[in-house]
Amino acid sequence: MPSSLSLLSRLPPKPVPPQLLNHVLQTIEEVRRRGLRQRAILSAISLVALTGYMLANWTQLRIDFQASSFFELLRLTISDPDLIIQSGQDFLLGLLESLPLEPILVGLLGSFSAIGTTIFLAALHRSYKTPTLFPSQ
Amino acid sequence: MSPDSRSDQELIVAHQAGDERAFARLVERYLPSIYRFLVRFLTDQQSAEDIAQETFLKAWKHLASFDGDRSFKAWIFSIARHNAIDHLRKHQLLVFSHSEEEDQETFVEQAPDPRPLADTLLEQKDLGELLEHSLRSLSPAARTVVLLHETEELTFQEIAEVTKEPMNTVKSRYRRALLELRRLLESTAHAPKQPRNS
Numbered sequence: 490m491p492s493s494l495s496l497l498s499r500l501p502p503k504p505v506p507p508q509l510l511n512h513v514l515q516t517i518e519e520v521r522r523r524g525l526r527q528r529a530i531l532s533a534i535s536l537v538a539l540t541g542y543m544l545a546n547w548t549q550l551r552i553d554f555q556a557s558s559f560f561e562l563l564r565l566t567i568s569d570p571d572l573i574i575q576s577g578q579d580f581l582l583g584l585l586e587s588l589p590l591e592p593i594l595v596g597l598l599g600s601f602s603a604i605g606t607t608i609f610l611a612a613l614h615r616s617y618k619t620p621t622l623f624p625s626q
Numbered sequence: 627m628s629p630d631s632r633s634d635q636e637l638i639v640a641h642q643a644g645d646e647r648a649f650a651r652l653v654e655r656y657l658p659s660i661y662r663f664l665v666r667f668l669t670d671q672q673s674a675e676d677i678a679q680e681t682f683l684k685a686w687k688h689l690a691s692f693d694g695d696r697s698f699k700a701w702i703f704s705i706a707r708h709n710a711i712d713h714l715r716k717h718q719l720l721v722f723s724h725s726e727e728e729d730q731e732t733f734v735e736q737a738p739d740p741r742p743l744a745d746t747l748l749e750q751k752d753l754g755e756l757l758e759h760s761l762r763s764l765s766p767a768a769r770t771v772v773l774l775h776e777t778e779e780l781t782f783q784e785i786a787e788v789t790k791e792p793m794n795t796v797k798s799r800y801r802r803a804l805l806e807l808r809r810l811l812e813s814t815a816h817a818p819k820q821p822r823n824s
Contacts, residue, residue: 496753496757496811497757497772497776497777499753499754499757500666500754500757500758500761500777501754501755501758503661503662503665503666504658505657505658505661505662506661506671506675509657509661509675509678509679510653510654510657512675512679513653513657513678513679513682513683514650514653516679516683517649517653517682517683517686520683520686520687521646
């Protein structure tokens with residue numbers, strides 16, 4: 490005699506609505522694109538801001554870079570390596586203190602922003618051309 | 627899409643390595659059972675579709691940090707159940723009944739009732755509807771355990787992971803749910819039949 494357990498096999502079937510799979514995948518695809526768009530926009534904004542800052546302060550940044558003794562100290566590694574070996578710790582501290590921080594930071598941040606914007610825009614373009622979650626035709 | 631023979635763990639590793647289509651395979655694999663569980667749990671097709679979509683979206687967002695040693699099946703059902711209960715709470719459809727209070731009691735072994743079910747019940751043509759109606763009368767916690775074990779074939783261990791409860795609690799709830807289901811079905815079988823309107 491069937492028990493309560495096998496009775497549950499008599500529950501009416503519940504097939505998945507035909508478009509539900511595509512709908513779920515399309516929703517996830519759209520959320521993914523929205524994330525890429527937001528990151529591309531943020532990268533582009535930071536790139537524009539850093540470029541604007543660099544252009545506005547170009548003269549001062551160039552003076553700071555050229556006036557810094559950082560490159561003079563670096564040349565010592567080629568011209569007087571013995572001096573560096575003798576007073577290595579002082580040399581390193583001097584190198585760090587003379588680092589033209591502002592121009593280097595602005596340059597690095599600008600580069601990262603440019604790379605980031607390029608990567609996110611390329612990914613966004615690819616996702617519109619070939620939706621990521623769907624199999625290729 | 628043609629069926630993918632890779633295991634859940636292989637698909638998760640592929641997704642974490644950047645293959646977004648691996649996640650689509652997981653959706654294809656689990657959507658039927660997730661949808662089936664939700665539509666029987668919520669008894670509303672539109673809500674089941676919406677919650678199924680929310681479930682897979684949440685899974686996609688968190689899959690990058692998913693621990694591969696865990697059961698993906700238990701994890702995705704855990705998300706689905708959590709979303710379904712949130713939905714019931716939001717729409718004030720969740721009632722704290724005496725059945726819930728019983729769940730707080732100490733575990734007590736209950737033997738299944740050995741008496742066979744009434745023939746009149748087994749022969750009823752609308753048995754499927756009766757079963758659905760009886761399932762709806764169970765508490766959400768009891769309904770969860772019965773549906774996950776009987777229709778979605780999760781083990782008690784997996785159900786314990788889904789509900790984040792000890793396995794003995796899950797087994798106890800399952801036994802009580804079956805007894806209650808049996809009682810509901812038999813009371814329906816013995817109830818006087820209502821005349822049909824022509």
